[in-house]
Amino acid sequence: MTGTPRTLRALMLSLAVSAMSLPALAADIVIGQVAPFTGTLAPTGKGVNLGIQAYFGRINAAGGIRGSKLKLVTRDDGYKVKETLVQTSDLIDKEAPVALVGLVGTGNVAAVLKEGLLEKAGIPLVGVRSGAMILREPVPTHIFHTRASYAAEVDTIVRQMQSMGLKRIAVLHQDDPFGEDGLVAAKKALAASGMDLVAVGAYKKGTTEVEEAIKSIHATDPNGIILVSNTAASSAFVKGMREAGSFAMMIAVSVTAGPQVAEKIGSKMAHGLGIVQVVPKPESQAITISRDLSEDLQRIGAKEAPDHTILEGYLMAKVLVEGIRRAGESTRPRILAALNELGTFDAGGVTIRYGSASHDGSSYTDISILDRNGRLLR
Known part of the structure; x- marks a missing residue:
């Protein structure tokens, strides 16, 4: 009986040491998206979102980034400029994302720029569903485009x-x-x-x-x-x-x-x-990014077939993830610096280029025509 307390203390000490030796669970890397999920542009917002989710699903299935999973948090702005400002500010304040991705609309993002929301938070935005020059010149310090200009x-x-x-x-x-x-x-x-x-x-x-x-x-x-x-x-x-x-x-x-x-x-x-x-043929099995998208949509159980909007969201997510990987640490300043230093990046069929003189990203354009069955032909 006299040995019981000593044995118990030894057991507790052993357990404590074992607990300290276990790796700490890595916190999620939170990414934010504000887009129209209702209203006239709801299909666009939802399509971009699905593409982002598909690529994040690929990364998380492979273990995440430095052991941390990607978590996408969203807000609906209904394609209304005032709501974009309110929802972007709310998301940044309450969810503390390290980056934003996949915003939609020239006027909407122009208002975000005018209000200085990105600069005040020091947060990068990768991928805007707009090709307007007012979002490109002068070079925006916190916006990184993934599509050609209008x-x-x-x-x-x-x-x-x-x-x-x-x-x-x-x-x-x-x-x-x-x-x-x-x-x-x-x-x-x-x-x-x-x-x-x-x-x-x-x-x-x-x-x-x-x-x-x-x-x-x-x-x-x-x-x-x-x-x-x-x-x-x-x-x-x-x-x-x-x-x-x-x-x-x-x-x-x-x-x-x-x-x-x-x-x-x-x-x-x-x-x-x-x-x-502004992206390649989404159903092509000959283009790496399109082939990967098809696989990832199946992986997450999506019912939608690949289309250009979904692929555009997928590209946005892929570029952002590359920036997070190169950052070394998942912080806003490190991700911002990594994107500025990205140089030339092959996204699997689309070439992205960033530098201090340009955040335009891609120059890819092509024209497709609707056939008699409503399908796009190149």
């Missing part, structure tokens, strides 16, 4: 129309910084190519009120139309123009999701619509 997209459209012999061009644009950015780029590219801008029509952000634009543009009988518009507005415009009897070649910038247009207005009416793409 100017590059519009140049691609104009070159395509010029190769087809089209000369009378109209522009539909959203009445906000996103649309104005595309319109300015279109005017510049058309003037340089010697093509005529015969009409301009606009619609209010967050609506599909394109009736007046249809009237003014159709009256000029253009043979080519550049659409600087989102999926919902593009769908309404294409439907209205076709019903009015227009045979103009229409090509939209990448924020329009072609298959969704076909779903909204029917494959027959959407047939022939061109869409600029």
